[in-house]
Amino acid sequence: MQAITKTMIEEAAAFIRRTTDVRPEIGLILGSGLGVLGDELEDAVTIPYEDIPHFPVSTVEGHAGELLIGKLQARNVMLMRGRFHMYEGYEPERTALPVRVMKALGVEKLLVTNAAGGINLDFAAGNLMLISDHINLTGKNPLIGPNDNALGVRFPDMSEAYSKRLRGIAKETAKELGFELKEGVYVGLLGPNYETPAEIRMLRTLGADAVGMSTVSEVIVARHSGIEVLGISCISNAAAGILDQPLSHEEVMETTERVKGQFLSLVLTVLPKM
Ligand code: HPA
Numbered sequence: 670m671q672a673i674t675k676t677m678i679e680e681a682a683a684f685i686r687r688t689t690d691v692r693p694e695i696g697l698i699l700g701s702g703l704g705v706l707g708d709e710l711e712d713a714v715t716i717p718y719e720d721i722p723h724f725p726v727s728t729v730e731g732h733a734g735e736l737l738i739g740k741l742q743a744r745n746v747m748l749m750r751g752r753f754h755m756y757e758g759y760e761p762e763r764t765a766l767p768v769r770v771m772k773a774l775g776v777e778k779l780l781v782t783n784a785a786g787g788i789n790l791d792f793a794a795g796n797l798m799l800i801s802d803h804i805n806l807t808g809k810n811p812l813i814g815p816n817d818n819a820l821g822v823r824f825p826d827m828s829e830a831y832s833k834r835l836r837g838i839a840k841e842t843a844k845e846l847g848f849e850l851k852e853g854v855y856v857g858l859l860g861p862n863y864e865t866p867a868e869i870r871m872l873r874t875l876g877a878d879a880v881g882m883s884t885v886s887e888v889i890v891a892r893h894s895g896i897e898v899l900g901i902s903c904i905s906n907a908a909a910g911i912l913d914q915p916l917s918h919e920e921v922m923e924t925t926e927r928v929k930g931q932f933l934s935l936v937l938t939v940l941p942k943m
Pocket of ligand 1: 909
């Protein structure tokens with residue numbers, strides 16, 4: 670697989686610029702079942718991923734595979750309905766290519782969302798969790814290979830991967846809305862199988878509160894690019910072994926469907942304050 674080059678990023682960005690006059694300042698990446706937010710955009714242009722030079726195509730059910738650019742709460746946004754996962758066979762730098770393209774288009778802030786399994790025993794399916802930090806257990810890294818200093822430094826700082834400022838805004842907003850907002854550490858694994866109960870016990874011991882198969886490579890690239898990040902997980906199920914029942918993608922989709930109203934109002938209220 671060809672490495673991501675500055676030319677590829679520029680070609681994708683140039684294509685997108687030709688489709689719209691809107692210059693996005695906030696990027697949004699929507700996880701499984703959370704794509705409804707895209708319906709709220711005003712004056713949106715929709716671009717299928719397959720039309721964008723060098724973009725991969727998302728292959729997962731519940732991940733639509735289109736980029737939307739428009740206005741949301743009077744902010745110019747670039748929204749990804751569907752994302753790319755390493756378990757689909759994409760190299761980590763390719764899963765994060767859209768973040769590079771966002772940066773090239775002028776995005777300075779990123780809201781990443783995902784569906785995740787709840788490891789913390791105080792969490793229930795349907796809770797929303799503010800991501801305070803992450804643990805990258807994918808064994809992969811999107812910054813492997815020669816570093817382009819024009820994109821970011823060789824050894825980026827990750828001590829505030831998820832912006833304290835934006836977390837404060839999200840917590841404040843949840844309080845105003847009267848929502849319970851959990852907070853915790855997201856651990857990113859490769860997938861695509863769900864974890865074993867033994868793995869979940871290990872992850873809990875390691876300090877993780879929620880587990881998923883996305884997000885970490887995007888956030889690493891965002892931080893490398895100097896983009897400020899806010900992360901929200903929808904706890905779609907209790908992680909393996911907590912309840913005496915098997916896990917399924919259907920359950921994940923059902924839960925995200927159930928909490929989409931709360932998710933929408935939280936994001937729509939946070940966005941203008943970002
Ligand atoms: N594990 C990993 N990824 C997930 C889960 C889970 O339990 N739920 C939603 N995405």
